[in-house]
Amino acid sequence: QVQLVESGGGLVQAGGSLRLSCAASGRTFSSYRMGWFRQAPGKEREFVAISWSGTSTYYADSVKGRFTISRDNAKNTVYLQMNSLKPEDTAVYYCAATATWLTTAQATRREQYDYWGQGTQVTVSS
DSSP states (O other): OOOEEEEOOEEEETTOOEEEEEEEOSSOGGGSEEEEEEEOTTSOOEEEEEEOSSSOEEEOTTTTTTEEEEEETTTTEEEEEEOSOOGGGOEEEEEEEESSOOOHHHHTOGGGOSEEOOOEEEEEEO
């Protein structure tokens, strides 16, 4: 069982930055695929980024070049650095994990992940 706890959300002006953190329990964090999703009011939860167990990453087109996912396996933590934020980035951001190896296509689907955090709110004002 893996427990995920997100932090770092808040209110920021357009063009600003935030860094989200997701702390995971468990002794095999380094072998997990770690993803970030987000859900805006009235919309489906959508994929943002994934970190495979090593340095490989993949991003949604909407955040590519602005967001960076990284992980510190020694701290059992995955991060999402968000720069050049836009009002349309406003959402609840969720951390997700799975021990299953995912293809790139699978990584974008929320049903592929076994564990989820409680979410952290990010609000970008214009």
